[in-house]
Amino acid sequence: xxxxxxxxxxxxxxxxxxxxxxxxxxxxxxxxxxxxxxxxxxxxxxxxxxxxxxxxxxxxxxxxxxxxxxxxxxxxxxxxxxxxxxxxxxxxxxxxxxxxxxxxxxxxxxxxxxxxxxxxxxxxxxxxxxxxxxxxxxxxxxxxxxxxxxxxx
Numbered sequence: 151x152x153x154x155x156x157x158x159x160x161x162x163x164x165x166x167x168x169x170x171x172x173x174x175x176x177x178x179x180x181x182x183x184x185x186x187x188x189x190x191x192x193x194x195x196x197x198x199x200x201x202x203x204x205x206x207x208x209x210x211x212x213x214x215x216x217x218x219x220x221x222x223x224x225x226x227x228x229x230x231x232x233x234x235x236x237x238x239x240x241x242x243x244x245x246x247x248x249x250x251x252x253x254x255x256x257x258x259x260x261x262x263x264x265x266x267x268x269x270x271x272x273x274x275x276x277x278x279x280x281x282x283x284x285x286x287x288x289x290x291x292x293x294x295x296x297x298x299x300x301x302x303x
Contacts, residue, residue, distance in 0.1 A: 197205045199212065221229050221237035229237070254262040254270050280290050 197209050199209045218229065221233050223233050251260055251262060254266050256266045256269060278286050278290055
């Protein structure tokens with residue numbers, strides 16, 4: 151699985167530093183991916199690939215090295231700024247898509263239909279229509295939609 155075999159100490163240090171940068175900037179290892187709840191309880195189990203109740207360094211580093219190898223588009227054992235940018239954009243797009251599905255998918259089929267979007271929009275509209283008049287006036291709009299104006303001002 152690992153594309154790099156014989157590397158100089160300098161290259162190994164660069165890879166280690168890059169791995170730290172990727173972790174800090176959001177690609178992170180599996181541990182940083184969870185925010186608690188049921189998924190949070192599965193952190194250890196996900197790292198413990200052989201389910202023996204302990205995590206070796208190989209198991210611990212596997213998620214990061216998989217991401218490293220995915221980001222290393224040209225397979226040269228290093229990640230350029232361009233490759234890193236593309237990898238981060240791809241992961242960001244995946245997270246956004248996942249969040250959108252999670253937010254709008256009412257029936258749980260991991261797809262979003264026009265009806266599900268309309269349903270969500272109707273709920274949002276009803277919450278903003280504070281006086282139940284069937285229309286939203288500027289003073290009912292949240293600040294982010296009202297051009298910076300505060301409600302009631």
